[in-house]
Amino acid sequence: xxxxxxxxxxxxxxxxxxxxxxxxxxxxxxxxxxxxxxxxxxxxxxxxxxxxxxxxxxxxxxxxxxxxxxxxxxxxxxxxxxxxxxxxxxxxxxxxxxxxxxxxxxxxxxxxxxxxxxxxxxxxxxxxxxxxxxxxxxxxxxxxxxxxxxxxxxxxxxxxxxxxxxxxxxxxxxxxxxxxxxxxxxxxxxxxxxxxxxxxxxxxxxxxxxxxxxxxxxxxxxxxxxxxxxxxxxxxxxxxxxxxxxxxxxxxxxxxxxxxxxxxxxxxxxxxxxxxxxxxxxxxxxxxxxxxxxxxxxxxxxxxxxxxxxxxxxxxxxxxxxxxxxxxxxxxxxxxxxxxxxxxxxxxxxxxxxxxxxxxxxxxxxxxxxxxxxxxxxxxxxxxxxxxxxxxxxxxxxxxxxxxxxxxxxxxxxxxxxxxxxxxxxxxxxxxxxxxxxxxxxxxxxxxxxxxxxxxxxxxxxxxxxxxx
Amino acid sequence: xxxxxxxxxxxxxxxxxxxxxxxxxxxxxxxxxxxxxxxxxxxxxxxxxxxxxxxxxxxxxxxxxxxxxxxxxxxxxxxxxxxxxxxxxxxxxxxxxxxxxxxxxxxxxxxxxxxxxxxxxxxxxxxxxxxxxxxxxxxxxxxxxxxxxxxxxxxxxxxxxxxxxxxxxxxxxxxxxxxxxxxxxxxx
Numbered sequence: 001x002x003x004x005x006x007x008x009x010x011x012x013x014x015x016x017x018x019x020x021x022x023x024x025x026x027x028x029x030x031x032x033x034x035x036x037x038x039x040x041x042x043x044x045x046x047x048x049x050x051x052x053x054x055x056x057x058x059x060x061x062x063x064x065x066x067x068x069x070x071x072x073x074x075x076x077x078x079x080x081x082x083x084x085x086x087x088x089x090x091x092x093x094x095x096x097x098x099x100x101x102x103x104x105x106x107x108x109x110x111x112x113x114x115x116x117x118x119x120x121x122x123x124x125x126x127x128x129x130x131x132x133x134x135x136x137x138x139x140x141x142x143x144x145x146x147x148x149x150x151x152x153x154x155x156x157x158x159x160x161x162x163x164x165x166x167x168x169x170x171x172x173x174x175x176x177x178x179x180x181x182x183x184x185x186x187x188x189x190x191x192x193x194x195x196x197x198x199x200x201x202x203x204x205x206x207x208x209x210x211x212x213x214x215x216x217x218x219x220x221x222x223x224x225x226x227x228x229x230x231x232x233x234x235x236x237x238x239x240x241x242x243x244x245x246x247x248x249x250x251x252x253x254x255x256x257x258x259x260x261x262x263x264x265x266x267x268x269x270x271x272x273x274x275x276x277x278x279x280x281x282x283x284x285x286x287x288x289x290x291x292x293x294x295x296x297x298x299x300x301x302x303x304x305x306x307x308x309x310x311x312x313x314x315x316x317x318x319x320x321x322x323x324x325x326x327x328x329x330x331x332x333x334x335x336x337x338x339x340x341x342x343x344x345x346x347x348x349x350x351x352x353x354x355x356x357x358x359x360x361x362x363x364x365x366x367x368x369x370x371x372x373x374x375x376x377x378x379x380x381x382x383x384x385x386x387x388x389x390x391x392x393x394x395x396x397x398x399x400x401x402x403x404x405x406x407x408x409x410x411x412x413x414x415x416x417x418x419x420x421x422x423x424x425x426x427x428x429x430x431x432x433x434x435x436x437x438x439x440x441x442x443x444x445x446x447x448x449x450x451x452x453x454x455x456x457x458x459x460x461x462x463x464x465x466x467x468x469x
Numbered sequence: 470x471x472x473x474x475x476x477x478x479x480x481x482x483x484x485x486x487x488x489x490x491x492x493x494x495x496x497x498x499x500x501x502x503x504x505x506x507x508x509x510x511x512x513x514x515x516x517x518x519x520x521x522x523x524x525x526x527x528x529x530x531x532x533x534x535x536x537x538x539x540x541x542x543x544x545x546x547x548x549x550x551x552x553x554x555x556x557x558x559x560x561x562x563x564x565x566x567x568x569x570x571x572x573x574x575x576x577x578x579x580x581x582x583x584x585x586x587x588x589x590x591x592x593x594x595x596x597x598x599x600x601x602x603x604x605x606x607x608x609x610x611x612x613x614x615x616x617x618x619x620x621x622x623x624x625x626x627x628x629x630x631x632x633x634x635x636x637x638x639x640x641x642x643x644x645x646x647x648x649x650x651x652x653x654x655x656x657x
Contacts, residue, residue, distance in 0.1 A: 059549055214596060
């Protein structure tokens with residue numbers, strides 16, 4: 001009797017275990033793409049667009065479309081949340097396409113067509129892969145890199161829209177139509193193009209709708225019916241680290257401590273004007289009095305697999321956030337200026353924006369700092385192996401507002417004259433926009449027109465800034 | 470007895486191998502995408518202009534041209550609150566744009582009711598282009614573009630009439646739009 005009982009128990013136990021294993025397996029794997037039963041796909045922080053534009057086309061009988069655009073950054077309020085919502089909307093749209101997917105590729109970007117209907121334009125600093133745009137590492141829609149995403153809709157996003165993925169440098173685009181609702185885009189579009197808001201924010205004219213202007217692709221040019229284009233805050237800069245005093249060293253230490261694994265064991269050495277901190281075999285930090293902190297990871301892990309632009313970007317962001325070297329006012333306003341890949345390493349360069357306008361470093365400043373950008377982070381796999389930080393703080397110069405009334409044609413005229421003199425015919429400016437120009441520490445930072453030609457920035461209203469002439 | 474135990478252990482082990490990932494969670498490796506071996510640099514591309522960027526030329530008697538969309542129209546109708554007056558002119562031309570509401574008059578002057586506004590543009594530069602955003606009031610806006618070219622001592626005027634439709638008319642039209650998906654909807 002007992003033996004039988006034992007056997008029964010055993011069989012029952014065995015059966016239950018087997019059922020449990022199978023059921024768990026089914027639950028775990030059934031319908032899910034992997035073992036992440038918490039999330040469907042791994043979501044990373046996407047690379048944010050430099051600007052998001054809402055384009056309103058003219059409602060007139062002139063026959064030729066005209067358009068004016070408005071920038072999300074120019075509105076007040078919680079812009080970051082709007083950016084995230086709009087990216088979310090974009091990701092959903094692309095997800096739907098992932099399944100239906102039939103994208104048509106066209107060579108040559110027809111900006112006039114793209115600007116012919118109400119649209120939202122996500123403008124990126126440089127061409128990046130789709131995964132970096134949506135934040136989803138598995139995004140396989142297309143292989144090429146994109147620097148503009150345009151969604152336009154004849155009826156202002158109520159029912160349908162057409163999505164364009166554009167690479168303005170390589171001059172191609174993908175087009176696909178989507179049916180459905182785009183609540184977030186529709187709502188924000190309505191708000192931004194409402195008459196009472198438009199009166200108070202800057203209007204931008206898309207250069208592609210201006211006949212015969214010497215701008216390649218499309219730049220959104222600030223324009224106004226008023227005499228003054230805009231009133232801007234004058235800024236100034238300073239280096240908060242003053243090594244002539246004890247407090248200076250304390251300030252420096254407070255800024256760099258985040259870079260060390262155990263900041264208490266770091267050692268300091270003064271070498272000429274530089275201050276060097278080391279953490280045995282782990283970390284090396286050099287402070288240069290020009291206002292630069294350089295970080296070197298002495299023991300990066302050996303890498304087996306490569307990383308992606310998106311993942312590396314997230315590593316860089318997390319690093320900047322964690323080490324807290326930069327003051328919050330700058331860290332919160334950084335934007336990705338460039339990404340370069342060398343072997344397995346990704347170098348992310350960041351610069352700063354103030355109230356939506358880029359802070360540009362003059363050639364002189366770049367030479368002084370020994371850096372082209374305010375922050376540079378080199379990522380290998382999941383490690384940061386090197387980083388450079390500028391210690392400069394940029395703040396409004398008391399309460400000084402200055403007026404800028406230069407029409408956009410003026411810098412174009414100046415560039416044109418200069419190039420004509422050089423005998424360069426048929427030249428095209430790649431990009432034109434209003435920027436803050438930092439020329440020297442402690443000097444006024446004013447706003448001026450910046451033009452990009454052949455990947456270099458020129459400031460035509462300040463003649464001496466033009467190199468090579 | 471031991472044989473049953475044996476069988477059961479085999480069965481359990483078998484299941485462990487059948488659904489192994491359920492028992493010990495292995496990490497999913499993302500699909501290997503083609504590795505970018507090419508350096509991702511902003512490509513320095515030869516800029517070949519796609520538009521006809523050849524120089525703007527003028528006939529002997531031509532001095533100022535307004536853009537296609539605005540020229541040659543008796544009356545421009547629009548719903549927009551602003552419009553861009555754009556055109557081409559010889560380098561050195563001085564342009565002034567006057568906008569006033571109400572009926573068109575021969576010598577417009579500022580009055581209390583005609584929203585008279587003057588836009589003085591900067592002298593036309595090397596690009597030979599001019600552009601000015603102007604505000605439009607509801608109903609009739611009369612635009613006078615006066616230009617002067619000192620070198621030839623030439624002056625002239627170009628007239629435009631722009632009718633901006635009122636908000637009421639905008640709403641009226643909106644409510645008549647028939648939804649092509651569902652013809653039963655008559656109002657949005």
